[in-house]
Amino acid sequence: MQTIDLETSGLRDLNATLHAQAQETNQTNWEIINPKGSHAVAVGLDAPIEVNVKGSTGYYTGGMNKQATVHVHGSAGPGVAENMMSGSVIIEGDASQYAGATGNGGLLVIKGNASSRCGISMKGIDIVVHGNVGHMSAFMAQSGNMVVCGDAGDALGDSIYEARLFVRGSVKSLGADCIEKEMRPEHIEILRDLLEKGGCDAKPEEFKRYGSARRLYNFDVDNAGDY
Amino acid sequence: MKDEQSKYVSRTVPIQSATFTNPINAEIRRAADTGIYDIRGGGAKRRVPHFDDLLFLGASISRYALEGYREKCDTRVTLGTRFAKKPIELDIPVTIAGMSFGALSGPAKEALGRGASAAGTSTTTGDGGMTEEERGHSNKLVYQVLPSRYGMNPDDLRRCDAIEVVVGQGAKPGGGGMLLGQKISDRVASMRNLPQGIDQRSACRHPDWTGPDDLEIKILELREITGWEKPIYVKVGGTRPYYDTTLAIKAGADVVVLDGMQGGTAATQDVFIEHVGLPTLACIRPAVQALQDQGLHREVQLVVSGGIRTGADVAKALALGADAVAIGTAAMVAIGDNDPKWEAEYQKLGTTAGAYDDWHEGQDPAGITTQDPELMARFDPLEGGRRLRNYLKVLTLEAQTIARACGHNHLHNLEPEDLCALTMEAAAMARVPLAGTEWYPGKPGL
Numbered sequence: 089m090q091t092i093d094l095e096t097s098g099l100r101d102l103n104a105t106l107h108a109q110a111q112e113t114n115q116t117n118w119e120i121i122n123p124k125g126s127h128a129v130a131v132g133l134d135a136p137i138e139v140n141v142k143g144s145t146g147y148y149t150g151g152m153n154k155q156a157t158v159h160v161h162g163s164a165g166p167g168v169a170e171n172m173m174s175g176s177v178i179i180e181g182d183a184s185q186y187a188g189a190t191g192n193g194g195l196l197v198i199k200g201n202a203s204s205r206c207g208i209s210m211k212g213i214d215i216v217v218h219g220n221v222g223h224m225s226a227f228m229a230q231s232g233n234m235v236v237c238g239d240a241g242d243a244l245g246d247s248i249y250e251a252r253l254f255v256r257g258s259v260k261s262l263g264a265d266c267i268e269k270e271m272r273p274e275h276i277e278i279l280r281d282l283l284e285k286g287g288c289d290a291k292p293e294e295f296k297r298y299g300s301a302r303r304l305y306n307f308d309v310d311n312a313g314d315y
Numbered sequence: 316m317k318d319e320q321s322k323y324v325s326r327t328v329p330i331q332s333a334t335f336t337n338p339i340n341a342e343i344r345r346a347a348d349t350g351i352y353d354i355r356g357g358g359a360k361r362r363v364p365h366f367d368d369l370l371f372l373g374a375s376i377s378r379y380a381l382e383g384y385r386e387k388c389d390t391r392v393t394l395g396t397r398f399a400k401k402p403i404e405l406d407i408p409v410t411i412a413g414m415s416f417g418a419l420s421g422p423a424k425e426a427l428g429r430g431a432s433a434a435g436t437s438t439t440t441g442d443g444g445m446t447e448e449e450r451g452h453s454n455k456l457v458y459q460v461l462p463s464r465y466g467m468n469p470d471d472l473r474r475c476d477a478i479e480v481v482v483g484q485g486a487k488p489g490g491g492g493m494l495l496g497q498k499i500s501d502r503v504a505s506m507r508n509l510p511q512g513i514d515q516r517s518a519c520r521h522p523d524w525t526g527p528d529d530l531e532i533k534i535l536e537l538r539e540i541t542g543w544e545k546p547i548y549v550k551v552g553g554t555r556p557y558y559d560t561t562l563a564i565k566a567g568a569d570v571v572v573l574d575g576m577q578g579g580t581a582a583t584q585d586v587f588i589e590h591v592g593l594p595t596l597a598c599i600r601p602a603v604q605a606l607q608d609q610g611l612h613r614e615v616q617l618v619v620s621g622g623i624r625t626g627a628d629v630a631k632a633l634a635l636g637a638d639a640v641a642i643g644t645a646a647m648v649a650i651g652d653n654d655p656k657w658e659a660e661y662q663k664l665g666t667t668a669g670a671y672d673d674w675h676e677g678q679d680p681a682g683i684t685t686q687d688p689e690l691m692a693r694f695d696p697l698e699g700g701r702r703l704r705n706y707l708k709v710l711t712l713e714a715q716t717i718a719r720a721c722g723h724n725h726l727h728n729l730e731p732e733d734l735c736a737l738t739m740e741a742a743a744m745a746r747v748p749l750a751g752t753e754w755y756p757g758k759p760g761l
Binding site for chain 2: 099100103104107127128131132134146147148151152154166167170171173185186189190192205208209211212227228230231247249250305306307309
């Protein structure tokens with residue numbers, strides 16, 4: 089286990105050190121102490137390493153991650169796991185706005201609540217939220233899966249494309265072109281797998297699925313009122 | 316005879332309304348037919364105050380000219396000297412603006428890369444990600460981080476030479492684009508992570524930040540991911556150039572890219588293109604003022620785009636304080652867009668060479684703004700690259716000629732005092748004297 093103290097090392101040293109880990113590194117376990125809300129912690133990683141952040145972080149923790157597992161033992165600020173490609177980011181506490189925004193792949197787990205615009209423009213990432221998500225979550229979500237064990241705020245899935253949204257609790261309102269969809273056996277299997285990966289003990293059968301009605305995929309003036 | 320005279324009634328001459336012109340009436344009829352606004356590419360077509368409204372004051376006695384074909388006039392420019400470890404060094408201060416793969420074909424992107432590299436300058440990706448055609452042929456490639464984040468990934472961030480965070484575009488500041496389904500080939504769909512054949516909307520705002528403070532932190536993230544090596548550009552549409560430039564500087568930009576309303580676009584609403592934003596001419600001085608007020612003029616470089624066509628335009632933009640210019644529409648024309656050799660085919664599409672602007676429909680006879688394999692095959696990227704290289708050289712030679720005549724041995728030594736204005740409007744916008752006077756509207760001390 090390697091430990092980096094952000095108070096003494098500084099952000100640049102931290103990220104440069106983590107970027108220097110090659111594919112075959114034997115230094116696979118890293119601990120970051122004293123993050124104290126720092127922004128851009130452990131961004132742009134591209135190695136199969138595990139990074140444990142002991143405390144809460146600011147913006148963009150684990151941004152554009154590939155391969156690595158970034159585990160925040162606290163809460164995370166806006167844009168956590170932004171544009172993640174693969175690997176995973178786990179937040180023990182809450183996440184602020186636009187968690188997992190534009191993520192292309194990998195798994196984001198938020199054990200607390202996520203604020204507004206969680207999963208905005210998601211493009212293949214899987215997001216598991218143990219608590220609630222705020223308004224405009226999954227706005228323009230293109231692909232991937234979002235699992236919400238609690239409730240969802242207003243305008244869930246507004247202008248959604250092919251992403252799948254699974255919500256156990258209430259949905260305050262659905263956004264444009266987002267509808268409740270049939271939960272078929274294949275969706276139960278996808279959800280069961282995600283719940284297991286996300287460390288949730290919820291039952292897949294308790295969830296409803298939401299997705300695109302696909303009415304707005306090609307611009308039609310008769311649908312102008314829906315946009 | 317008497318009968319004929321009694322039949323004659325004097326009439327007023329038929330007069331076409333200056334308000335309800337034929338093009339306006341045609342648009343009213345089109346709107347009434349379809350119920351939808353016109354979407355097109357190409358940028359603003361209306362006449363607005365432009366660089367043509369300025370003139371250079373060549374040397375006579377009070378200024379000493381340089382010999383046109385003998386004395387050196389340097390053209391080199393370095394972009395990104397503020398924070399980046401690896402600034403971009405260009406041989407000429409004319410760069411290629413961002414144009415997306417998807418809107419443009421792969422061979423067209425290749426031609427842009429070939430031509431720009433041969434002329435010693437850079438190209439810029441666009442809303443659709445980085446293609447091998449462009450990366451493979453551009454010695455210097457600027458990678459755009461756009462609101463849509465189509466094709467965005469850290470590998471390409473590391474493969475580029477500079478990063479351009481696009482906040483706005485001159486043709487549509489505050490607006491997003493629309494790539495119609497017929498242009499969404501398998502490859503385009505795959506790069507954008509969307510199904511084939513659906514309309515692809517480009518968002519009007521970044522999904523993961525909400526204002527200038529967030530932008531500052533976003534830039535920090537991009538720098539951390541790329542080891543602080545690459546210059547970070549921030550591109551804004553020309554609307555509030557003083558404040559937007561000020562905030563871009565505050566957010567940490569190495570380079571501010573300012574795109575005026577004559578800038579092009581692949582697809583947006585005609586009403587937006589023609590009625591939102593400021594003329595390029597009006598954008599430059601407020602942006603330069605912002606840089607000067609921050610004490611960062613020339614340390615944070617300013618790239619100006621939007622309707623640049625000639626070496627005179629280049630020289631005028633530089634004289635007003637820009638460090639470089641970017642060309643988009645002109646580059647497309649140079650490689651073959653709207654070429655009269657395709658006139659018969661343009662007419663089949665209901666238009667004419669020089670006016671074709673339905674770039675979003677994917678039927679471009681020149682094979683440039685299309686993903687149709689048959690149309691794309693018409694376009695030769697080697698020939699396109701050669702033409703672009705020639706055009707860039709001509710722009711540079713023209714600008715050099717003017718600079719020498721004004722007595723300067725570097726294009727960057729051109730200054731507002733080298734200019735006068737032909738109209739009151741241009742004098743006010745460019746803050747240079749009306750021709751034959753020492754006065755411009757709002758000049759301090761008068």
